[in-house]
Each structure stands twice: as C-alpha cells, then as structure tokens.
Amino acid sequence: MWLWLLALLGLYLLYRWYRDRQILQNLSDKYVLITGCDSGFGNLLARQLDRKGLRVLAACLTQRGAEQLKEATSQRLQTLILDVTDSQSVAAAADWVKQQVGDRGLWGLVNNAGILIPVAPYEWLTKADYQKVMEVNLMGLVEVTLSLLPLLRRAKGRIVNVASIMGRVSYIGGAYNMSKYGVEAFSDGLRRDPGSFGVKVSIVEPGFFRTPITEFHSIQKYMQCLWSNLPVEIKDTYGEKFFNVYCKSIQDMVSGANPNLSLVTDCMEHALTAVHPRTRYSAGWDAKFFFIPLSYLPTVLADYLLTSPLPKLTRV
Ligand SMILES: *[C@@H]1O[C@H](CO)[C@@H](O)[C@H](O)[C@H]1NC(C)=O
Ligand SMILES: *[C@@H]1O[C@H](CO)[C@@H](O)[C@H](O)[C@H]1NC(C)=O
Ligand SMILES: CC(=O)N[C@H]1CO[C@H](CO)[C@@H](O)[C@@H]1O
Numbered sequence: 001m002w003l004w005l006l007a008l009l010g011l012y013l014l015y016r017w018y019r020d021r022q023i024l025q026n027l028s029d030k031y032v033l034i035t036g037c038d039s040g041f042g043n044l045l046a047r048q049l050d051r052k053g054l055r056v057l058a059a060c061l062t063q064r065g066a067e068q069l070k071e072a073t074s075q076r077l078q079t080l081i082l083d084v085t086d087s088q089s090v091a092a093a094a095d096w097v098k099q100q101v102g103d104r105g106l107w108g109l110v111n112n113a114g115i116l117i118p119v120a121p122y123e124w125l126t127k128a129d130y131q132k133v134m135e136v137n138l139m140g141l142v143e144v145t146l147s148l149l150p151l152l153r154r155a156k157g158r159i160v161n162v163a164s165i166m167g168r169v170s171y172i173g174g175a176y177n178m179s180k181y182g183v184e185a186f187s188d189g190l191r192r193d194p195g196s197f198g199v200k201v202s203i204v205e206p207g208f209f210r211t212p213i214t215e216f217h218s219i220q221k222y223m224q225c226l227w228s229n230l231p232v233e234i235k236d237t238y239g240e241k242f243f244n245v246y247c248k249s250i251q252d253m254v255s256g257a258n259p260n261l262s263l264v265t266d267c268m269e270h271a272l273t274a275v276h277p278r279t280r281y282s283a284g285w286d287a288k289f290f291f292i293p294l295s296y297l298p299t300v301l302a303d304y305l306l307t308s309p310l311p312k313l314t315r316v
Contacts, residue, residue: 028055085140098151
C-alpha cells in the first residue's frame with residue numbers, strides 16, 4: 001500500500017520535473033517589461049533576462065537607476081522612466097511600449113515595483129500612510145496591467161505579479177500586507193477572467209529577502225520619526241519599552257533575510273520562459289516551510305505562532 005503511494009508520488013514528482021523543464025525556444029524575439037528595475041529583484045531580473053537574450057524593457061523610477069542599469073547590460077536592453085502611481089506616466093509608458101513591440105505584442109509584464117515602509121502598529125498610521133502603499137503596490141500594478149493588456153493579449157503573453165508571503169499571512173501593522181493580499185486577489189481574478197484571452201498570470205511569493213525595501217536602517221529611521229511625532233495618548237498607551245521591543249523584533253526579522261535574490265528572479269524567469277508556467281511560486285525556505293504552510297493552519301494556531309514573538313501590551 002505505502003509502496004504504491006510512494007511510487008505514485010515519485011511519478012508525480014517526475015512528471016512535474018519534466019513539465020517544469022520544458023523551456024520555450026526563440027526567446028530573442030520576446031519583449032518583457034519589468035517595473036521597479038532601479039534595485040532589488042527588478043534590477044537583477046533585468047540583467048538576467050538580458051543575458052538570456054530576451055528584449056528587456058526595464059522601467060525605473062529614477063534616471064540614475066536607469067543609467068546604471070544601461071551601463072551594466074547589452075545594447076538590447078532599453079530603459080524607461082515610470083512612476084506607477086502617476087496615470088500620465090503609465091499612459092506614456094504604454095504608448096512607448098506599443099511603438100517598441102509593434103505587431104509582435106508584449107510577451108511579458110513583470111509587476112515588481114513595490115514599497116514596504118511604513119511598518120508600524122496599525123493605530124500609529126494615518127489613512128494617507130495606507131493610501132501611499134496601496135497606490136504603489138496595488139493600484140499602480142492594476143493600472144500598468146490594464147494599460148498593457150491589449151499588447152499582452154496580442155502576444156498571448158505572461159503576467160508575473162510579485163506578491164509576498166505577507167500576501168498570505170498578515171502580521172505586524174502597515175499597509176504592505178493589505179496591498180499584497182490585493183495583488184493575490186487581482187491576479188487570481190485576472191487569470192480566471194475570460195477577457196484575458198490566453199494571457200497566463202503567475203504570482204511570485206517571496207519570503208524575506210535582503211533588498212533595499214527590507215533595509216533596517218531606513219525602516220528604523222522611519223519608525224523613530226513616527227514614534228516621536230505620535231500623539232501623547234498613544235505614546236503613553238504603548239510605552240517606550242513596547243517601541244523598543246517592536247523595533248528589535250523587526251530588526252531580527254530583516255537581519256535573517258536571505259541575500260540570494262536569484263531564488264526569486266529564477267521563479268520569475270521560469271514564469272516567463274517555461275512552456276508551462278506555474279500559477280504560484282514561493283521563493284525562499286521561510287516561505288516554503290513556514291509562511292505558506294502557516295497560511296493553511298486554523299486561524300487560532302496561526303495567530304498564536306505569529307503573535308507570540310511580539311511584545312504584548314501590558315500597560316493601559
Ligand atoms: C524561431 O523564429 C524564427 C523567425 O522568427 C522562425 O523561423 C522559427 O521557426 C522559430 N523557431 C521556433 C522553434 O519556434
Ligand atoms: C543562489 O540561488 C541559486 C539558485 O537559484 C543557486 O544556484 C546559487 O548557488 C545560490 N547562491 C548562493 C551564493 O547561495
Ligand atoms: C508593513 C508590513 O510589512 N507589515 C508586516 C506584514 O507581515 C509581515 C510578515 O508576514 C511582517 O514582517 C511585516 O512587517
């Protein structure tokens with residue numbers, strides 16, 4: 001009995017391995033637009049796909065980021081400046097992409113641009129703080145996708161959306177988690193939408209990786225500034241000790257972040273170049289063995305596991 005089960009599992013894994021290994025030919029006539037190429041995953045992916053011979057259209061937020069990337073890559077790679085929160089910038093980018101790709105259409109769109117800060121207990125933040133993160137991580141992604149969908153449809157292409165393990169389980173305040181939950185919902189909905197006509201949608205869920213958005217000094221600087229400007233009642237309710245323990249737990253979390261970003265960009269590359277892309281990719285051991293399993297646990301257990309390392313509010 002067990003032997004049969006093992007054999008079945010073995011066969012399934014073999015089948016999956018074989019399926020995963022089938023890579024498309026003719027990558028060199030495929031255009032891929034990546035957002036957020038100034039640094040982090042986007043920057044690495046742009047270089048990686050450029051080396052593979054794809055035609056990379058790398059969208060950067062800053063001129064400086066674009067220039068540096070251009071210097072480090074081939075003549076094939078082209079950069080553009082894109083602020084995903086600015087509708088005019090998105091429309092201009094879509095026009096430019098249309099001119100570049102012509103009748104071939106756009107093969108790939110990687111929605112990678114994202115921000116993390118503010119990280120703080122929910123009560124410390126204002127509506128504007130939540131809006132800022134939502135504008136970049138969710139509404140920006142939606143607008144870029146909608147503007148490029150006709151070109152993607154023409155190529156029967158691929159959309160790769162970067163969510164996060166924090167799109168599966170939410171803890172420690174801030175709008176980041178909410179925005180990534182939204183990315184998951186948008187991606188699943190779009191994949192099932194009859195209007196997407198053969199455009200394949202993949203979601204990448206990275207664990208904690210060492211990128212500029214998880215850099216502790218900038219998070220700490222932000223949190224200190226936030227703390228010192230909080231209303232006195234809130235400061236009294238939480239207390240300095242809470243603040244310190246909270247900062248420490250964030251520091252511990254980001255200091256354990258994985259420096260090997262290729263674990264994530266390899267998933268993105270697979271989603272763009274495999275014959276059978278997966279709908280979800282999890283990248284990093286923490287994602288695979290902690291956060292994703294955690295998201296299937298009963299809520300009481302997940303709550304316990306996620307809140308026990310955090311400082312408890314003992315005052316009030
Ligand atoms: C690759 O593209 C060329 C022209 O673009 C075409 O002639 C050839 O058949 C393609 N090969 C494959 C395997 O699709
Ligand atoms: C990073 O991950 C890739 C797999 O994507 C692996 O091939 C490589 O050896 C890793 N690099 C380091 C320094 O661990
Ligand atoms: C703002 C923010 O990112 N909040 C939290 C979302 O959840 C993760 C863990 O899943 C926390 O590390 C984040 O701080």
